[in-house]
Amino acid sequence: MKIRIVIALITAFLVKTAIAQDFKIIQMADLKTKTNIGSIKIEASPLGVIFTPQLTASPMILTPGLHGFHVHQKGSCSSIVKNGKTILGGGAGGHYDPYITNAHGFAWGQYNHKGDLPALYVDASGKAENPVFAPRLTFSELKGLSIMIHMNGDNHSDHPKKLGGGGSRVACGVIE
Ligand SMILES: [Cu+2]
Ligand SMILES: [Zn+2]
DSSP: OHHHHHHHHHHHHHHHHHHHTOEEEEEEEETTTOOEEEEEEEEEETTEEEEEEEEEOOTTTSOSEEEOEEEESSSOOOOEEETTEEETTGGGOSBOOTTOOOOOOOTTOSSSOTTBOOOEEEOTTSEEOOOEEETTOOGGGGTTOEEEEESSOOOSSSSSSGGGGOOSEEEEEEOO
C-alpha cells in the first residue's frame, strides 16, 4: 500500500517536471535595425501554449498600446522583395494556418488561423511583459515557425482591414 503511494507521488512529480521543462526562449529582433529587443518564452501547459514576453524596446520601436501578435508559418525573419517593394519580415510568410482557413480571428476561434494570438500589450516605456495564452496550439508544433509583432493593434477580424489591421511587421523571432 505505502509503496503504491510512493510510486504515485514519484510518477506525478516526473510528469509535472516533464511538462514544466517544455519551454523555449525565443529571441526577438527589431526588423529595421536587427537589434535584439528581448525575448518571448513559449511554454507548454496542459491546456495550450503560454507566451510570456520580456521585451524592453524603445517606444519608438514598440509604441505604447496593443500590437498584432501572431505565430507565422515559416521559420524566417528575413526581408523579401515583392513588386519591387521590400517587406521587412516577409520571409516569415503569413499567419500559421495549417487547416487553410484563410481567415483571421481569435486565439480561441475554430475557423481561423491557428497562429492568431491575443494582442501584445506594450506599456508607456516600450516594455511588454503581459503573458498571453493560445488554447489551440501545442508546444511541439511551434518548432520551425516564427513569432511576429506588428506596428498596429489587432481587432481579430478581416474587417475593416485584413489580418486584424496590424500592418507592418516590426519585430520577429524564429522558433528553433
Ligand atoms: Cu503577424
Ligand atoms: Zn491571423
